[in-house]
Amino acid sequence: xxxxxxxxxxxxxxxxxxxxxxxxxxxxxxxxxxxxxxxxxxxxxxxxxxxxxxxxxxxxxxxxxxxxxxxxxxxxxxxxxxxxxxxxxxxxxxxxxxxxxxxxxxxxxxxxxxxxxxxxxxxxxxxxxxxxxxxxxxxxxxxxxxxxxxxxxxxxxxxxxx
Numbered sequence: 277x278x279x280x281x282x283x284x285x286x287x288x289x290x291x292x293x294x295x296x297x298x299x300x301x302x303x304x305x306x307x308x309x310x311x312x313x314x315x316x317x318x319x320x321x322x323x324x325x326x327x328x329x330x331x332x333x334x335x336x337x338x339x340x341x342x343x344x345x346x347x348x349x350x351x352x353x354x355x356x357x358x359x360x361x362x363x364x365x366x367x368x369x370x371x372x373x374x375x376x377x378x379x380x381x382x383x384x385x386x387x388x389x390x391x392x393x394x395x396x397x398x399x400x401x402x403x404x405x406x407x408x409x410x411x412x413x414x415x416x417x418x419x420x421x422x423x424x425x426x427x428x429x430x431x432x433x434x435x436x437x438x
Contacts, residue, residue, distance in 0.1 A: 304374055351426065361420040
């Protein structure tokens with residue numbers, strides 16, 4: 277009897293873990309990254325993402341909530357979220373594009389709606405709708421969802437996928 281109960285508990289845990297993974301199948305959308313949306317307060321990000329590993333106070337009044345285990349950062353200004361960035365290769369959008377995706381796959385998926393914002397031969401920033409992509413080494417290095425005043429600053433300085 278004890279063996280059956282242990283087995284049921286183990287099966288339930290695996291089912292719940294699988295369900296949790298399914299929730300983050302496409303955690304990059306035009307409105308959020310990993311479920312985090314722009315405009316939230318620090319308390320709201322903490323309730324959704326958990327406690328950050330580090331809180332950095334940056335120039336210009338920016339506050340960065342760092343989640344290195346998730347390869348995710350949230351930036352706040354004036355107490356509200358202005359950017360969410362990720363370099364986590366497991367995070368993709370509905371087209372399968374995310375950090376570490378090949379640039380040719382992104383170009384094929386987004387077509388003419390894929391717009392170059394700036395850059396040179398080694399590093400470029402591209403935009404698809406509300407998302408900004410940091411490009412280098414023939415792949416997407418990071419994806420950023422940001423308000424317009426912060427999109428270039430954050431995307432140009434975020435970490436790169438490995």
